[in-house]
Amino acid sequence: MAKKRPGIIYLSNNCYGYGGPWGDHGGFDMEGCSVSGITKIEGSGAGPKYPPTGIINDFVLGYIGASGVMAALRRRAKEGGSYHVKVSLTRAAMWYSSLGLFPTTEFDGNHPDHKMIPPRTIKGKTPYGEIHRLAPMVQLSKTPSRWRDPLVTVRGSSLPVWEG
Secondary structure (H helix, E strand, C coil): CCCCCCCCEEEEEECCCCCCCCCCCCCCHHHHHHHHCHHHHHCECCECCCCCCCCCHHHHHHHHHHHHHHHHHHHHHHHCCCEEEEEEHHHHHHHHHCCCCCCCCCCCCCCHHHCCCCCCEEEEEECCEEEEEECCCCCCCCCCCCCCCCCCCCCCCCCCCCCC
């Protein structure tokens, strides 16, 4: 891709990392929680349990991936080049688990102060009807985030073209 489109920044993610015996296996959020040990930490001797947030890796991985892309954009602006940012659900779970935990006697995940903030959403018309989806999370002053219209298109209806 970098030969055809110099300066490209490409982000990819997977569940188990990019090497090793599980590197080519698919997976999703809950599997990343399980194999990293989060469900064991959240649970007890009676059995595993998902974190109070339910899905956690998908959100955190998105933030880590976005940070990686922003770092690549900054580096490209200074040094040039093309970059491939790689992130992994399980590795992300292992990283934030290493940051420390609240003692279970002091932290109540069901307390209103500890609930997740409802996400900002946008609405739009599509060929399938009205859709509600997440709005861009980060607002940058010189490069405001946005979703292109239409929010959803009919699969196969778009021509493969580079937009610059």
